[in-house]
Amino acid sequence: MTTFNALIVIALAYVLLLFAVAFLAERRAARGHANWLHSPLIYTLSLSIYCTAWTFYGAVGYAARSGLEFVTIYLGPTLVMVGWWWILRRLVRIGRAQRITSIADLISSRFGKSTQLGMMVTLISVIAGTPYIALQLQSVTLSFAVFAQAEGVFWQQTDFNRTAIWVTIGLAVFTVIFGTRNLDANERHHGIVMAIAVEAVVKLLALVAVGGFVVWGIAGGVPQMLDRIDATEIQLWEQDSGRWVGLIFLSAAAFLCLPRMFQVMVVENADEQHLHVASWAFPLYLLLMSLFVVPIAVIGLELLPAGSNPDLFVLTVPLDQGQGGLAVLSFLGGLSSATSMVIVATLALATMVSNNIFVPIWLRLQATQQATMSGDVRHVILLSRRISIAAILTFGFLYYRLSGGGTALAAIGLISFTGVVQILPAMIGGIFWRGATGVGAGLGLMTGLLIWMWTLFLPSFGVDAVISQSVMDSGPWGLHWLRPQALFGITGLDPLVHGIMWSMLLNAAMFLCGSLFSFPGPLERLQGAQFVNVFDHSTAAPSWTNASTGAEDLLIMAQRIMGSAEAQAIFEQEAQRQGKVGYLPEVTLEFIERLERELSGSVGAATAHAMVGQLIGGSSVSVEDLIAVADEAAQILEYSNRLEAKSKEQERTARALRDANEKLTALSIQKDAFLSQISHELRTPMTSIRSFSEILREGGTNGEEQGRYAGIIHDEAVRLTRLLDDLLDLAVLENGQVELHEQTGTLADLLDRSIRAAGLHDGVLEIVRQSSDEGILITADLDRLAQVFINLISNARKYCDAKAPQLTIRVGQAKGRHVVDFIDNGSGIAAEHQSLIFEKFSRLSDEAKAGGAGLGLAISREVMHRLGGDIAYLPEASGAAFRVTLPDTTAAAVLAET
Amino acid sequence: MSRTPKTSVFLQRASYRQRRLRDAARLVPCLGLILWMLPLAWPVASASQEDAVRSAGLMYIFGVWLLLILLSAGLSRWMRVIPHDPPPETRKQP
Numbered sequence: 001m002t003t004f005n006a007l008i009v010i011a012l013a014y015v016l017l018l019f020a021v022a023f024l025a026e027r028r029a030a031r032g033h034a035n036w037l038h039s040p041l042i043y044t045l046s047l048s049i050y051c052t053a054w055t056f057y058g059a060v061g062y063a064a065r066s067g068l069e070f071v072t073i074y075l076g077p078t079l080v081m082v083g084w085w086w087i088l089r090r091l092v093r094i095g096r097a098q099r100i101t102s103i104a105d106l107i108s109s110r111f112g113k114s115t116q117l118g119m120m121v122t123l124i125s126v127i128a129g130t131p132y133i134a135l136q137l138q139s140v141t142l143s144f145a146v147f148a149q150a151e152g153v154f155w156q157q158t159d160f161n162r163t164a165i166w167v168t169i170g171l172a173v174f175t176v177i178f179g180t181r182n183l184d185a186n187e188r189h190h191g192i193v194m195a196i197a198v199e200a201v202v203k204l205l206a207l208v209a210v211g212g213f214v215v216w217g218i219a220g221g222v223p224q225m226l227d228r229i230d231a232t233e234i235q236l237w238e239q240d241s242g243r244w245v246g247l248i249f250l251s252a253a254a255f256l257c258l259p260r261m262f263q264v265m266v267v268e269n270a271d272e273q274h275l276h277v278a279s280w281a282f283p284l285y286l287l288l289m290s291l292f293v294v295p296i297a298v299i300g301l302e303l304l305p306a307g308s309n310p311d312l313f314v315l316t317v318p319l320d321q322g323q324g325g326l327a328v329l330s331f332l333g334g335l336s337s338a339t340s341m342v343i344v345a346t347l348a349l350a351t352m353v354s355n356n357i358f359v360p361i362w363l364r365l366q367a368t369q370q371a372t373m374s375g376d377v378r379h380v381i382l383l384s385r386r387i388s389i390a391a392i393l394t395f396g397f398l399y400y401r402l403s404g405g406g407t408a409l410a411a412i413g414l415i416s417f418t419g420v421v422q423i424l425p426a427m428i429g430g431i432f433w434r435g436a437t438g439v440g441a442g443l444g445l446m447t448g449l450l451i452w453m454w455t456l457f458l459p460s461f462g463v464d465a466v467i468s469q470s471v472m473d474s475g476p477w478g479l480h481w482l483r484p485q486a487l488f489g490i491t492g493l494d495p496l497v498h499g500i501m502w503s504m505l506l507n508a509a510m511f512l513c514g515s516l517f518s519f520p521g522p523l524e525r526l527q528g529a530q531f532v533n534v535f536d537h538s539t540a541a542p543s544w545t546n547a548s549t550g551a552e553d554l555l556i557m558a559q560r561i562m563g564s565a566e567a568q569a570i571f572e573q574e575a576q577r578q579g580k581v582g583y584l585p586e587v588t589l590e591f592i593e594r595l596e597r598e599l600s601g602s603v604g605a606a607t608a609h610a611m612v613g614q615l616i617g618g619s620s621v622s623v624e625d626l627i628a629v630a631d632e633a634a635q636i637l638e639y640s641n642r643l644e645a646k647s648k649e650q651e652r653t654a655r656a657l658r659d660a661n662e663k664l665t666a667l668s669i670q671k672d673a674f675l676s677q678i679s680h681e682l683r684t685p686m687t688s689i690r691s692f693s694e695i696l697r698e699g700g701t702n703g704e705e706q707g708r709y710a711g712i713i714h715d716e717a718v719r720l721t722r723l724l725d726d727l728l729d730l731a732v733l734e735n736g737q738v739e740l741h742e743q744t745g746t747l748a749d750l751l752d753r754s755i756r757a758a759g760l761h762d763g764v765l766e767i768v769r770q771s772s773d774e775g776i777l778i779t780a781d782l783d784r785l786a787q788v789f790i791n792l793i794s795n796a797r798k799y800c801d802a803k804a805p806q807l808t809i810r811v812g813q814a815k816g817r818h819v820v821d822f823i824d825n826g827s828g829i830a831a832e833h834q835s836l837i838f839e840k841f842s843r844l845s846d847e848a849k850a851g852g853a854g855l856g857l858a859i860s861r862e863v864m865h866r867l868g869g870d871i872a873y874l875p876e877a878s879g880a881a882f883r884v885t886l887p888d889t890t891a892a893a894v895l896a897e898t
Numbered sequence: 899m900s901r902t903p904k905t906s907v908f909l910q911r912a913s914y915r916q917r918r919l920r921d922a923a924r925l926v927p928c929l930g931l932i933l934w935m936l937p938l939a940w941p942v943a944s945a946s947q948e949d950a951v952r953s954a955g956l957m958y959i960f961g962v963w964l965l966l967i968l969l970s971a972g973l974s975r976w977m978r979v980i981p982h983d984p985p986p987e988t989r990k991q992p
Contacts, residue, residue, distance in 0.1 A: 078963065081970075084923075226957075236953075
């Protein structure tokens with residue numbers, strides 16, 4: 001029989017062993033031999049802190065009381081682990097990308113690095129976590145008491161308390177030593193992880209050993225064991241379906257939300273690939289942990305006297321069977337479960353309290369001094385973390401003392417789970433839904449916390465402890481629908497399921513409504529995108545602008561938080577990356593972001609953001625800024641589009657203007673030429689008229705000479721008159737003052753008349769006609785039309801440069817109108833001149849032989865327009881070709897009326 | 899946010915297999931949930947004790963458990979054997 005003192009020695013030796021393991025692991029890690037510490041096996045084993053002393057001892061008791069229901073506590077986490085591709089992978093990636101230090105940090109960081117949300121989550125975690133720590137203390141003291149009892153010593157309350165104090169102190173020392181060695185929570189706690197891995201093995205071994213002993217040692221084999229299970233008084237399946245579903249959900253959610261689980265699963269995760277192994281290895285661990293629970297419970301109930309505490313069967317069955325060694329192993333398993341859980345839970349809670357409550361408050365107090373606060377911030381933060389560890393353990397101890405360590409405490413396990421699960425909606429919403437906002441999360445957390453406290457936590461202290469029996473029965477102030485275990489008048493639910501259901505439903509509802517109806521802040525939206533799209537881009541949001549701070553200030557601050565060596569290393573690295581010599585890099589936005597991330601690994605996202613913000617002067621970029629910039633860009637884009645359109649239009653206009661200008665310039669030149677021409681044309685006849693008239697006046701000429709001179713004077717006067725007639729005619733035509741005299745005749749007659757009038761009697765130009773086509777009757781001002789024809793025929797006579805000039809007059813139809821084409825066999829008109837020929841004063845050559853002033857075609861065009869027809873140059877013909885489109889008779893008639 | 903990564907419609911055979919494995923990995927917890935919800939149909943213990951759930955029920959629960967573990971282990975093993983499709987460009991932290 002093991003004596004009690006020997007047990008204490010063994011326990012102390014075991015604790016020393018753990019210290020040594022942790023110490024060695026730290027040292028190896030410090031020397032860079034940490035590779036094997038980063039194995040998936042260690043990761044899987046560290047997850048086993050899920051199995052606390054409450055599950056180590058309590059599962060058997062649970063099975064003895066409620067049959068298979070105990071297994072729900074393991075089924076939930078199994079589902080989460082095998083479904084790691086859904087949630088865990090995302091959480092781990094986010095944790096690494098954002099350098100998350102705790103679940104409070106996750107929520108705070110996701111919702112705009114909000115300090116308030118961080119505090120809220122911390123508060124919930126502490127309230128829900130403290131009783132759980134007390135529960136572990138209870139199980140350790142109880143297990144000591146079992147051995148004392150085996151020796152015939154019945155413990156008094158003072159013995160329990162003394163043991164609890166010593167256990168608490170030991171745990172505090174261990175956690176402080178290995179949990180606050182370094183500040184960066186992201187630089188894993190190798191010592192602690194290694195120690196809990198060892199403890200995981202010990203507790204598994206212990207339970208499997210006891211189970212093996214029970215199955216093969218007592219029952220005599222698996223079939224016999226199954227027979228005994230069939231014959232047992234335990235009701236394996238007696239719970240209502242609500243509890244079964246509710247508890248599986250609860251344990252799955254708590255597995256994700258428990259601060260200690262988050263710590264080992266996300267924060268201490270060294271490699272995402274470890275999830276591959278943990279996804280099946282951890283469920284296997286859970287399976288083994290629960291495999292022998294029912295057999296131990298069955299055998300315990302059979303062997304031990306009625307009234308024995310089934311929670312301690314794991315210890316008492318081996319003791320009863322005289323297996324002292326096995327009992328000690330079992331004791332160490334229980335001790336391992338309790339201590340590893342308390343250490344990690346305390347560490348996680350302390351990090352949260354320190355980063356989300358202490359430091360922000362301290363920073364606010366320091367705000368007046370800005371970042372020039374004296375002293376090493378590192379020490380302040382480490383100290384706050386150590387104080388937090390001590391405080392949380394003290395709370396746990398006090399809770400244990402005040403609750404009396406009775407059965408009320410045993411019930412707290414699931415209630416504590418329900419408390420932390422209130423974080424679930426904010427967490428899941430935060431990582432999957434970009435629309436989740438801080439307001440929604442805050443409302444949800446608040447609602448969940450209140451309902452949880454009202455329906456589960458406060459009643460858990462026992463009747464009349466906090467909530468009186470009358471309130472339980474008829475609600476506060478007589479409000480029947482507010483009864484803690486029958487909210488909204490729905491009775492008949494299991495109190496736990498009732499609490500889970502209402503707290504989760506209303507929590508999620510408030511979260512959703514709050515999110516839908518609020519508008520997130522700028523940083524919050526950036527962070528939301530970062531979290532939800534973590535697999536698309538794993539870098540932090542750009543959040544700082546106008547970085548005017550000196551690198552030196554930043555270095556000083558970073559040194560205070562990270563320690564000088566680390567900070568200088570980061571700064572030097574950055575300086576090198578920027579290609580600068582020395583320690584101080586250029587303060588770029590990129591660098592500030594990186595520094596903030598590094599700092600957040602030490603003090604949490606919210607605090608790091610606040611600290612950098614103090615230095616930068618709060619010039620955090622806002623989404624409004626971004627939107628404004630984007631708007632500006634969009635406006636500029638639109639403006640430039642408009643400009644482009646405008647400039648295209650202007651280009652077109654400019655091109656038209658340029659064309660017009662060219663035309664004008666050409667015309668102006670023509671006009672100048674015309675003026676000189678017309679002055680010449682006018683002057684020449686005038687000169688001859690004057691000279692000859694002077695000769696006649698002086699007399700002394702014979703009659704024959706007189707006749708000749710008078711003839712010359714007359715001819716010149718006729719030329720002048722013709723010129724002036726042309727000018728006058730054009731002016732009249734252009735002003736629309738022309739009078740049209742409508743007649744009807746055949747085209748053939750008209751052409752005959754025109755050819756005669758054109759003066760082709762010299763026989764220079766040969767006319768080719770097709771008389772058969774010319775029998776068309778036309779009704780128009782035939783004199784004017786003849787004028788046009790005459791003009792065209794005489795032009796051909798004047799300008800056709802062929803050796804044997806020939807003019808073809810062809811009558812045809814185009815677009816339903818009669819047309820007359822005048823085509824000569826000369827070289828035609830060059831393309832560049834074709835647009836000018838119809839202009840006034842235009843003459844393609846300044847040869848005087850034309851004898852006209854270049855008004856003929858202009859007049860012809862005016863005439864044709866007046867008549868309702870047209871005249872155009874036919875560019876495709878071989879020589880110069882003009883097409884006269886004859887007026888539509890109806891059109892001409894209409895024109896005549898006007 | 900219009901930066902949509904270029905994805906091809908058709909994947910290499912290995913990448914396709916990899917994706918379907920991920921789908922399977924996502925389905926495993928659903929299967930577990932369904933199988934573990936079946937006990938809700940079991941008869942609730944009554945005074946008669948005639949049709950009470952006994953060790954068979956215990957073995958069913960643990961059998962499902964083992965099945966999930968084996969499925970999960972197999973899937974994660976296959977996922978490692980089959981080559982991954984090239985990961986979407988992730989910028990290394992500066």
